[in-house]
Amino acid sequence: MPLLDRNGNAADRWTRSEGAAIGNIPAALVRWEVLAEALDAQEPEQVIGVLIPNSVAFAELASFLPRLALVAIAFPAYADGRGFSLARQIRRAGFAGEIRASGPLVADQFAYALSCGFDTIELPEASAARQPVEQWLHARDAFSHTYQRGYRAAGRNILDRRRAARAAAPAAGR
Amino acid sequence: MYRYDEFDERFVRERVAQFTDQVARRLDGSLTEDEFKPLRLKNGVYLQLHAYMLRIAIPYGTLNSRQLRQLALIGEKYDRGYGHFTTRQNLQFNWPKLRDVPEILGLLADVEMHCIQTSGNCIRNVTADHFAGVARDEIEDPRPTAELIRQWSSAHPEFSYLPRKFKIAVTGAEADRAVIKAHDIGLRLRRHPDTHETCYEISVGGGLGRTPMIGKVVRDYLPKQDLLAYLEAIMRVYNLEGRRDNKYKARVKILVHEIGAEEFTRRVEAEFALLDGPSINADPEEVARIAAYFAPPRYDVLPAVSNTLEAAKASNPAFARWVEVNTTPHKIPGYTALTISLKPQGQAPGDATSEQMRAVADLAERYSFDELRVTHAQNLVLPHVRQRDLYVIWQQLGEAGLATANVGLVTDIISCPGLDYCALATARSIPIAQAIQSRFADEARQREIGPLGIKISGCINACGHHHVGHIGILGLEKRGIESYQITLGGDATENAAIGEILGPGLAAEEVPDAIERIVGVYLAARSEGESFIDNVRRIGLAPFKAAFQETARAAA
Numbered sequence: 030m031p032l033l034d035r036n037g038n039a040a041d042r043w044t045r046s047e048g049a050a051i052g053n054i055p056a057a058l059v060r061w062e063v064l065a066e067a068l069d070a071q072e073p074e075q076v077i078g079v080l081i082p083n084s085v086a087f088a089e090l091a092s093f094l095p096r097l098a099l100v101a102i103a104f105p106a107y108a109d110g111r112g113f114s115l116a117r118q119i120r121r122a123g124f125a126g127e128i129r130a131s132g133p134l135v136a137d138q139f140a141y142a143l144s145c146g147f148d149t150i151e152l153p154e155a156s157a158a159r160q161p162v163e164q165w166l167h168a169r170d171a172f173s174h175t176y177q178r179g180y181r182a183a184g185r186n187i188l189d190r191r192r193a194a195r196a197a198a199p200a201a202g203r
Numbered sequence: 204m205y206r207y208d209e210f211d212e213r214f215v216r217e218r219v220a221q222f223t224d225q226v227a228r229r230l231d232g233s234l235t236e237d238e239f240k241p242l243r244l245k246n247g248v249y250l251q252l253h254a255y256m257l258r259i260a261i262p263y264g265t266l267n268s269r270q271l272r273q274l275a276l277i278g279e280k281y282d283r284g285y286g287h288f289t290t291r292q293n294l295q296f297n298w299p300k301l302r303d304v305p306e307i308l309g310l311l312a313d314v315e316m317h318c319i320q321t322s323g324n325c326i327r328n329v330t331a332d333h334f335a336g337v338a339r340d341e342i343e344d345p346r347p348t349a350e351l352i353r354q355w356s357s358a359h360p361e362f363s364y365l366p367r368k369f370k371i372a373v374t375g376a377e378a379d380r381a382v383i384k385a386h387d388i389g390l391r392l393r394r395h396p397d398t399h400e401t402c403y404e405i406s407v408g409g410g411l412g413r414t415p416m417i418g419k420v421v422r423d424y425l426p427k428q429d430l431l432a433y434l435e436a437i438m439r440v441y442n443l444e445g446r447r448d449n450k451y452k453a454r455v456k457i458l459v460h461e462i463g464a465e466e467f468t469r470r471v472e473a474e475f476a477l478l479d480g481p482s483i484n485a486d487p488e489e490v491a492r493i494a495a496y497f498a499p500p501r502y503d504v505l506p507a508v509s510n511t512l513e514a515a516k517a518s519n520p521a522f523a524r525w526v527e528v529n530t531t532p533h534k535i536p537g538y539t540a541l542t543i544s545l546k547p548q549g550q551a552p553g554d555a556t557s558e559q560m561r562a563v564a565d566l567a568e569r570y571s572f573d574e575l576r577v578t579h580a581q582n583l584v585l586p587h588v589r590q591r592d593l594y595v596i597w598q599q600l601g602e603a604g605l606a607t608a609n610v611g612l613v614t615d616i617i618s619c620p621g622l623d624y625c626a627l628a629t630a631r632s633i634p635i636a637q638a639i640q641s642r643f644a645d646e647a648r649q650r651e652i653g654p655l656g657i658k659i660s661g662c663i664n665a666c667g668h669h670h671v672g673h674i675g676i677l678g679l680e681k682r683g684i685e686s687y688q689i690t691l692g693g694d695a696t697e698n699a700a701i702g703e704i705l706g707p708g709l710a711a712e713e714v715p716d717a718i719e720r721i722v723g724v725y726l727a728a729r730s731e732g733e734s735f736i737d738n739v740r741r742i743g744l745a746p747f748k749a750a751f752q753e754t755a756r757a758a759a
Contacts, residue, residue: 086443108241108324110364114442117361121477135238137225144360159233171221174210176354178431179482180361187210187354188489195488 031157033150035143035169038162041151043078043099051075058099061085068096080131083111087118094124101151104132113145120146136160136168143169144180204267204574205350205496207315214357215312218319222246223305245325245363247318248304252626257296257304258321259311263331263349263373264292264577268564271575273314275560277307286560288545288553290617290668291370292330292577293321297624319357324365326356326438332374332381333578336497337540337586339532343392343401345373345381347494348430351485355431362438366445367453369438370410377697382579384418384699385409385671387455388437395424402426407437407467408459411665415701416456419464421471427490429475432483436475440467500572500587505537509590522597524646525608530593539590541571543583543600544607544615548640551633552618553581562603566596579668580617580656582610612649613657613722614640617668621661621678622685628661630678630685635659635714642715652722655735656695671695673736674721675702676714687714691721691747692739703744705751713758720750 032041043058049066051057058078059067071077078099081090090100100119102112116128130142131151142150150165174187207215222242229239247258259274274294278286281303282296289295299307311317321328329352331345332338352371356362362369374381375392383389389406402424409418425433441455444462459467516523531540543563546552555563567575567585570592576584588596600606609615616639619625621632636659643649658672662679669675675690686708693702709717722735724746729738739747 107238108364109447110362111443111447113361113364114439117439135234135242136228137221137242138364141360141363159235160228161233164228164233167224168221171224172217172358173213175360176214176357177359177361178484179479187214188485190210191208191489191492192486195492 030154031152033139033152033162033165034148037166039149045080051077056098058101064093068093071096078127078129081115083109083115085115087115087122090119091122094119094122097124098126099129100124100126101129101131102147104130104134107132107134107138113141116142116146136164137171139165139169140171144175144177144182146181204265205262205346205493211315211354212312215315215317215319218246218317218358219305219308219312222308226301226305241323241364244323245320246304246308247321248301249322250626251297251624252622252628253624254298255301255304256624257299257307257318258289259294259296259316259318260321260328261292261294261316261577262353263329263335263346264333264579265335265346266567266575266577267573268568268575270314270316271560271564271567273310273316275557275564277310278557278560281307284558285554285556287551287620288555288577288581288583290553290579290581290619290666291328292333292579293328294577295620297620322368324367324369325363326352326359326365326369326371329353329356330370330372330381330386330579332376332379333576333584334380334531334540334586335375335576336499337531337533338376338378338380339534340377341375341534342377342394343375344494344497345375345390345392346497347490348375348390348392348403349373350493350496351430351490352434355434355485359438361435362442365438365442366447367450367455369441369455371434379695379697379699380579382668382671382695382699383409384697385411385415385668385695386418388434389418393424400426403430403433405433405437407471408456408464409699410454410456411668411670412454413451413663413665414454414457414460415665415670416460417699417701418456419459419467421464421468428484428487429480431485432478432480433471433475435483436471436478439474440470444470499535500574502535502538502587503589505535505589505591507536509537511591512593515594519594521608522594524650525597525606526593528608528612528650529610530588533587535587537590539588539593541585541588541593541596542578542610543585543605544609545582545605546609546615546640547604547607548614548644549637551620551623552616552636555583559603559605562599562605566599570596580615582615608646609649611654611656613643613652613655613718614649616640616657616659617672618659619661619666621659621667625661625666627664628678629663629680630661630687631711632659632661632667632678635676635678635687635711638711638715639718642719652726653734655722657718658693668695669693670701671699672702673739674718679708681708685711687711689714689717689721689751691744692736694736705744705748706755709755709758713754716757717751717754720754721747724750 049063406418571585660667690702
């Protein structure tokens with residue numbers, strides 16, 4: 030399926046594996062139900078990723094994170110925003126691997142997804158066909174600055190910019 | 204009043220460009236209709252019964268004359284010369300064309316206004332006490348908090364695709380005029396008994412709709428600086444755990460109800476404990492920057508009682524009655540907060556023509572430090588009026604058809620647009636309001652009855668707040684016929700309560716009789732100075748039910 034990262038079209042190095050038998054697939058993306066089993070079979074040079082439903086509680090996932098290189102969060106519908114919070118929780122736990130949103134997102138969600146900690150968006154063919162990559166890049170930059178602090182928008186946070194302006198201004202000008 | 208800085212200005216312009224682009228992508232097929240719908244809703248564009256409806260945000264109900272004049276212009280140019288003020292302190296236009304919407308958004312941006320998040324499953328426009336900064340019982344002005352939340356909630360990356368809509372209201376006074384207990388989050392500024400610092404009391408899980416609930420307090424005293432982190436914790440718990448399997452069970456009130464307020468609080472507090480407050484919250488200087496915009500205007504030093512006003516009252520009884528009913532004491536001597544009723548006889552509650560908007564804008568500019576408020580009761584307020592100017596204002600309002608003396612009385616009815624406009628409605632609302640107004644048209648009788656809040660919704664979604672009306676009227680459809688359910692004892696204030704159903708549904712034409720009988724019970728049973736709602740609380744529902752049954756029987 031088509032994959033996007035922050036800069037546009039991206040190559041997917043991950044191979045989906047339906048069951049737990051991941052053999053010698055170098056980067057194996059497995060289902061949540063078989064994750065424990067797949068990890069048991071992991072070879073030293075092999076990396077493992079998991080596709081989780083967005084109903085999985087972070088607490089259930091947490092103990093697996095140190096052994097994962099990818100967490101793909103399913104978006105069953107684009108308006109189901111649980112994945113945004115889940116990504117935030119995963120990043121907060123210090124996860125440095127890839128976080129992927131997998132489902133029929135719309136371009137207008139690109140900036141939100143990146144802000145919440147996602148690296149990539151994996152789209153169904155039909156969504157990608159209707160929404161060319163230019164639309165995603167355009168939508169990514171719809172807002173030059175945003176109001177929420179703590180959402181991966183370095184240099185683009187309005188409150189921080191105001192604070193910087195105050196610090197730079199002479200005291201009499203405040 | 205808050206003024207946009209360069210960042211706010213750019214943000215709103217970029218939002219207009221984004222929406223314009225979204226419309227273009229819908230038209231060229233990049234977006235399907237299903238994909239486009241949530242996007243247009245997040246910008247206040249509804250598809251209604253007859254046309255598109257555009258809902259414009261009036262954050263915490265505060266406006267200046269320039270903004271109101273712009274709304275008047277938009278009403279004239281793109282609609283039918285009027286607008287409708289809503290129970291969420293917003294303004295709706297019922298007849299704009301979709302192709303005109305980007306242009307309207309541009310005109311709004313010119314006066315620091317927008318339609319951001321006036322609909323959709325996101326954090327909606329924040330509401331507040333319409334007497335903010337003015338009320339004598341105020342501990343702290345709620346508007347700086349509301350503005351901070353407006354900014355924080357705008358295009359929130361994590362909380363723009365919630366299970367359902369999410370409404371936040373703020374009050375800083377002892378009396379609750381913002382109906383905070385009927386909101387998803389209700390904030391009340393209060394002083395900590397030991398430290399005397401102002402803190403927030405936070406309620407979660409209030410709401411009306413088909414499952415009315417009164418909000419539960421989850422925090423008694425939250426330090427002010429922790430506000431945004433605490434809101435983030437609440438929103439994250441809700442976003443992750445709120446139900447998405449059934450839209451009628453998706454509001455946070457259902458989650459709070461299903462897991463219990465205690466467990467909900469525990470989860471929020473656990474999430475809050477994990478958050479790094481300083482990296483999320485607005486710094487105190489930012490809060491102070493916003494608050495400075497709401498500094499009191501330069502009031503004149505005036506005597507507490509205006510001789511000019513007293514003389515005018517003495518010589519003109521109609522004026523005296525209007526002053527008595529439509530003004531609220533102001534914290535500054537010699538001033539008053541004036542409510543302009545948008546409930547004259549025979550009009551749709553909350554409607555104002557473009558001409559009326561201009562008349563009110565002129566008065567605000569000249570007599571109220573250029574400031575106006577929209578109330579959740581669908582009226583307008585000139586918040587800082589010199590008592591001595593009231594007579595001139597009254598005369599000018601009279602010329603504009605806006606001098607109705609009924610604020611808080613039986614004819615000051617809250618009503619949703621109902622079946623005349625709304626695609627969701629199951630019954631008409633406005634004609635019911637008009638029929639009751641006409642039954643109680645006698646102003647002397649209205650004053651004799653005293654404060655009485657009737658609220659009408661044309662469907663179970665309860666936009667007319669009928670659950671918290673002293674008398675609530677809910678319009679339903681039964682076998683193709685409109686049927687009106689009457690509730691009694693609701694309360695939208697700090698004593699928030701959900702009304703109870705009196706009996707079987709009535710036909711539209713029976714409603715005024717039923718109200719008449721209910722009022723009759725009160726008038727006969729009240730003690731000296733006892734208001735309608737106090738009387739209902741004291742004597743209970745039984746006598747009212749009995750009288751109501753007679754209406755139902757007479758009709759049968």
